Amino acid sequence: MSKNPCIDICKFADDICIGCGRSKREIKHWKKLDKAERRVVLAEADLRLLALKLAGRRKSR
Incomplete structure (x- = not known):
């Protein structure tokens, strides 16, 4: 099974x-x-994260 993609930054x-x-x-x-x-x-x-990154709203680990 696919590993849980959570990176412990749970903000929405x-x-x-x-x-x-x-x-x-x-x-x-x-x-x-x-x-x-x-x-x-x-x-x-992945597509959503790319959109967030382009909008300057993506957080990294």
């Missing part, structure tokens, strides 16, 4: 964690997702 901008890029709903349901669903969430989270 418009319902998206600025640390890992997942929505609150995705974080809540992470353990229930299968491998394919986790890959989709991670791909979407």
Whole structure:
């Protein structure tokens, strides 16, 4: 299974964690997702993190 992408920066901008890029709903349901669903969430989270970085709102570890 995919490792949890949390980097212990749990702050939110418009319902998206600025640390890992997942929505609150995705974080809540992470353990229930299968491998394919986790890959989709991670791909979407990467795109969100890129958008946050471009907007100057991304935090790093």
